[in-house]
Amino acid sequence: MDIPKVNERWTSQINEVTIGATADQGGTRSKVITVGGQTTLPGMTFEGDIPNSPVIAGYVSDVVPEWPDFLKKAIGNEINSPTEWAQKCVQEFGCDLISLRLNGADPSGDDKSAADCAKVVENVLKAVDVPLIIWGCGDDDKDAIVLQDCSAVVKGENCLIGSAKESNYKTIVAICKADNHKIISEAPVDINIGKQVNILLQDAGYDLKDVVMFQTTAALGYGLDYVYTILERARMTGLKGDKLMAGPQLADVGGEVWRIKDAVASEEILPGWGDPERRGPSWEAACAADYLQAGADILVMSHPSAIKTIQETITQIA
Amino acid sequence: MALTGMQIYKSLPKTNCKKCGFPTCMAFAMQVAAKQKALADCPEISDDAQSALSDASAPPMKLVKIGASGKEFVFGQETVMFRHEEKFHNPTGVAGKISASLSDEEAAAKIEQINKAVFQRVGEELKVSLCAVGVDCSDPAARAKMAAEKSNVPLILMGSVDSLKAAVEAVKDQKPLIYQADASSIDALAELAAATKAPLAVTAGSLEELADLTKKAKDKGVEEMVLSFNTEKPGDTLRTLTIARRAALKKSCRELGFPAIVDINGATPEVEGALANTFAAKYAGILLVNSVEPCQLLPLLTTIQNIYTDPQKPNTVETKLYEVGQPDENSPVFFTTNFSLTYFSVEGEVERSKIPAYICVVDTEGLGVLNAYAGDKISAEKVVKTLQEQGVADKVKHRKLIIPGYLPIFRAEIEETSEWKEVIIGPELASKIPAFLAENWK
Ligand code: SF4
Numbered sequence: 213m214d215i216p217k218v219n220e221r222w223t224s225q226i227n228e229v230t231i232g233a234t235a236d237q238g239g240t241r242s243k244v245i246t247v248g249g250q251t252t253l254p255g256m257t258f259e260g261d262i263p264n265s266p267v268i269a270g271y272v273s274d275v276v277p278e279w280p281d282f283l284k285k286a287i288g289n290e291i292n293s294p295t296e297w298a299q300k301c302v303q304e305f306g307c308d309l310i311s312l313r314l315n316g317a318d319p320s321g322d323d324k325s326a327a328d329c330a331k332v333v334e335n336v337l338k339a340v341d342v343p344l345i346i347w348g349c350g351d352d353d354k355d356a357i358v359l360q361d362c363s364a365v366v367k368g369e370n371c372l373i374g375s376a377k378e379s380n381y382k383t384i385v386a387i388c389k390a391d392n393h394k395i396i397s398e399a400p401v402d403i404n405i406g407k408q409v410n411i412l413l414q415d416a417g418y419d420l421k422d423v424v425m426f427q428t429t430a431a432l433g434y435g436l437d438y439v440y441t442i443l444e445r446a447r448m449t450g451l452k453g454d455k456l457m458a459g460p461q462l463a464d465v466g467g468e469v470w471r472i473k474d475a476v477a478s479e480e481i482l483p484g485w486g487d488p489e490r491r492g493p494s495w496e497a498a499c500a501a502d503y504l505q506a507g508a509d510i511l512v513m514s515h516p517s518a519i520k521t522i523q524e525t526i527t528q529i530a
Numbered sequence: 531m532a533l534t535g536m537q538i539y540k541s542l543p544k545t546n547c548k549k550c551g552f553p554t555c556m557a558f559a560m561q562v563a564a565k566q567k568a569l570a571d572c573p574e575i576s577d578d579a580q581s582a583l584s585d586a587s588a589p590p591m592k593l594v595k596i597g598a599s600g601k602e603f604v605f606g607q608e609t610v611m612f613r614h615e616e617k618f619h620n621p622t623g624v625a626g627k628i629s630a631s632l633s634d635e636e637a638a639a640k641i642e643q644i645n646k647a648v649f650q651r652v653g654e655e656l657k658v659s660l661c662a663v664g665v666d667c668s669d670p671a672a673r674a675k676m677a678a679e680k681s682n683v684p685l686i687l688m689g690s691v692d693s694l695k696a697a698v699e700a701v702k703d704q705k706p707l708i709y710q711a712d713a714s715s716i717d718a719l720a721e722l723a724a725a726t727k728a729p730l731a732v733t734a735g736s737l738e739e740l741a742d743l744t745k746k747a748k749d750k751g752v753e754e755m756v757l758s759f760n761t762e763k764p765g766d767t768l769r770t771l772t773i774a775r776r777a778a779l780k781k782s783c784r785e786l787g788f789p790a791i792v793d794i795n796g797a798t799p800e801v802e803g804a805l806a807n808t809f810a811a812k813y814a815g816i817l818l819v820n821s822v823e824p825c826q827l828l829p830l831l832t833t834i835q836n837i838y839t840d841p842q843k844p845n846t847v848e849t850k851l852y853e854v855g856q857p858d859e860n861s862p863v864f865f866t867t868n869f870s871l872t873y874f875s876v877e878g879e880v881e882r883s884k885i886p887a888y889i890c891v892v893d894t895e896g897l898g899v900l901n902a903y904a905g906d907k908i909s910a911e912k913v914v915k916t917l918q919e920q921g922v923a924d925k926v927k928h929r930k931l932i933i934p935g936y937l938p939i940f941r942a943e944i945e946e947t948s949e950w951k952e953v954i955i956g957p958e959l960a961s962k963i964p965a966f967l968a969e970n971w972k
Pocket of ligand 1: 551572573575
């Protein structure tokens, strides 16, 4: 029998955002990465186009994160050097781009100087040929100084800079306009604030076509339901024509999963839960698989085995 | 599909006899439409009218029950495509596969493994819901009986028509899911399902054919069916599942108005895990999986737990005093809200700090710190009262209380009105707790 026609008529396209610049484009990358551009929900190619697959950005930090030993071991000794870590992400783990966090700048942590951070960025840029995502440490005042210097040393490389919030958007816009970078707009799991930040960016003269949206990320089991639904709703709003919500979306899976006990705690703490060396990467991969269904276009990931699993998954569910 | 008052009114006797307790048939019809009354509350309604109406008012996706008496798994009757439109109702079940090629001992051992796969997570029990037993072995009936006896969860029986006939017959009072009928076996298996009143899984190469087959089975008297898919081409299956669900929910396509089962296979256990999570998010009612190891199961069961949470209802934790690690009389004391996301972030970060602590949870009706404050759901007075109720002062020697960084304004009042004379303003974000404790709690 015939099945009723059920195609949705989405009216709009998600913005296509390109990160990185080749020599022709004034940068030094061997290739650029483009995300977004779709006219339907994840996978639903029978009613729209999905010109670009989701991509994986390898998590790299200037200081070694407080991660479980088995994860540090899986990444290898290279974790002690941001440049070597970034190289390994690209050459061995096959990451499409690098997500560099300048955690060391945190005033309540190592409080590294802007000049030190800029040096790290410069070195990582030289060490790999893929595009870069560059984040500060999350402290608005410090990031204003740090990101300014970091942005300057990669001027023209068309990096993605994170992140612009209600509290600091003016600085970020000024930096990114001066050095020609793309912006991550951040909101705390709130669709209205997400929209508000984008309005502020627009009012500050920044083109929303150059913005990737970030609703922060919750690890699986720790509020994933909220973030999942926000990503899904934002995507549907964008596809229905709301230009303020038409950006591609980023999920920082690797940055969140390794903070929760379910992914890292040993069997002594969680009896019957199995070896965390296998549970952890499964947790990261599961979390990433979920966000792919919600509409994430860029996944930041950490564990090489989880990265491999999700690369294969992205191919299979296309 | 919900019926309107008018549609219901048309089928009533229209005599206004008031036996239903309402002055008019129309008034009664409105109550039925609003789901305040059942049709059966009108003693005068004809059987024909009642069955016509209940058909029309049947949910667009059937509720299917596998198993019997104590060992049951109920799923289906989903109403929306996206969580935010309402909620997902009946959590996806994970079914552990037990291959027919296993010896009796091996099969029994895997059943035992499934029985043991029960976990506690944030106050809820997570477990494998079904045992999927292959019965293409030397004695299908004996295998089915053994599984029915040993398993704590209901059964799916998988095999050829002949094996299934013997196996289902042997445990028919257990109402196993018969897996699975295709175009070649639909007649025989539909008869088996109708005779034993067991639910039937149905598969086909396309949704058009699938609809033909479920119709055929229905005509033979099978009421409860499950649409069956696999992961040979996972992308196609995602699309097909979406189309089937849209057709059922939005276009009332009865032939596809059943929940789905997806047989998950992948090149590696890791890929299999990622695919299982994918289909938990998008539209599988049952996931057939090979691995029932905790490393694979726990993230999957947690995805199901998250996706099937009611998005309209704030997630709360019990308002009580929580202990992280093994705190003693010198340990720090925090308070936070009963919004579970806030609580679990604070708990997780305190745990990460490796400093045992007490967390006093204040009832904010499921709102986070800022929203609770804005909405008047938290006050210094309430915090003091909660601390008293939970007897926190008896647990520690000191009188230092760490309060959320967003509520510095509470400090003076708490210090003035309670024994907590040293209120310390904590960080605004939970993620800063470890650094905060390292700095301030020595
Ligand atoms: S009992 Fe039935 S027939 Fe009588 S008034 Fe109520 S609805 Fe009408």
